[in-house]
Amino acid sequence: MERQVTAPEVIGPEVTGPEVAGPEVTGPEPFAAPVRGGELAGGQWRADAPGTPILAIHGITASHRAWHHVADALPDRRIxxxxxxxxxxxxxxxxxxxLREHADDQVRVLDxxxxxxxxxxxxxxxxxVAVRLAAGHPDRIAGVVLVDGGLPIPPPEGLAPDEVAAAVLGPALVRLEMRFPDHAAYAAFWAAHPAIGPAWDDRVADYVAYDLVGTAPALRSSAVPAAVAQNVLELDGGDGYAEDLASLAAPVDFVRAGRGLLDQPKALYPPDRVAAHAARLPALRVTETSGLNHYTIVMxxxxAAQVAAVVRPHPA
Structure with a gap:
């Protein structure tokens, strides 16, 4: 069921002016790559930079604009x-x-x-997606960095498949069914988000503005709920995923956010779960962060500075 959000219902910092319309920020340059069914869109920073490019793959309801801060933190790299x-x-x-379809799309992007x-x-x-890509196309990959993702997440016990997405993603999934009267309402919704709001800047505002599609007064997130629901069921390590992860050549960097999707103290990956994965995966190299949640670890x-510190030692 669609949920209509009206301006008075949105609670949080007032967001007006250029941030609402989508501010001017540095890059990225848009591209389109032919894939099954059409063209995959995206953006790249510094297309003429020398060395090995970075292929940056966003999260389950995000877009390429989530990488603004990391791109700024790596000013000499093509992203x-x-x-x-x-x-x-x-x-x-x-x-x-x-996940395999997404990995195949990445190969088409590189091509x-x-x-x-x-x-x-x-x-x-x-x-x-990065793990599936590296396992299926090792000749195209120069290294792997997993940022608060990529290690299997066991689904909550006793839930039907159609209940898993809501349990794992919570408000992130609810947002996909919401409708907004204008850009200001959507910006205010995000500015009130406990994980994103305190980190608000022009690059976050650009990410938010880019995500909004449709026609007023029923604007919505660009993410397709059916796509999100399919992918969340694949995060448990099944269908050969755990074997793909174990097959990757060392090192595989994992960067853990210490706080959760709503900036709560309980992280997406508790330390004991990461330690258990590291014990089974000799290739895994774990980097702990502090004071960062699942969003601010890249946004x-x-x-971005901590992610860049992990990326830089990889040969360029």
Whole structure:
């Protein structure tokens, strides 16, 4: 059921002016790559930078604009960031939207942009795509960095498949069914988000503005609920995923956010779960962060600096 949000219902910091319309920020340059069913959209920063490019893969309801801060933290690197099938300007591409489909789309992106090999950096669900990509196409990958994602997440016990997405994603999934009267209402919704609001800046505002599609007064997120629901069921390590992860060559970097999706103290990956994965995966190299949540680990200067510190030692 769609939920209509009117301006008085939105609670949080007032967001007006240029931030609402989508401010001018540095980059990225848009691209389109031919894939099954059409073209995959995305953006890249510094297309002429020398060295091995970075392929940056966003999270389950995000878009390539989530990488603004990381791109700024790596000013000498080429960064290629697609909108995954079913999100952003790739939202109209047909399903299925499986992790393997997403990985195949990334190969098409590299082909279209003339890239032989890339360092793949994935955030959240994008880290799972990175693992599928590296396992299925090792000749195209120069290294793997998993940012608060990519390690299997066991689903809550006793839930039917159609209940798992709501249990795992919570408000992130509810947002996809909401409708907003204008850009100001959507910006105010995000500015009130406990994980994003305190980190608000022009790059976050651009990310939010880019995500809003449709026609007023029924604007909505670009993410396709069916695509999100399919992908959340694939995060448990099944269908050969755990084996793909174990097959990756060392090192595989994992960067853990210490706080959760709503900035709560309980993180998406508790330390004991990460330690258990590390004990089973000799290739895994864990980096702990502090004071960062699942969003700000990439969508803030502090988080981007820590991700960049992990990326830089990989050969460029």
């Amino acid at each position: 290629i960031a697609p909108d995954l099938r079913g999100r952003g300007r790739s939202a109209d591409l047909p399903g299925p939207w499986s 279209a942009l003339g890239v032989d090999r890339a360092l793949v950096v994935g955030h959240s669900m994008g880290a799972f 803030s200067d502090a988080g």
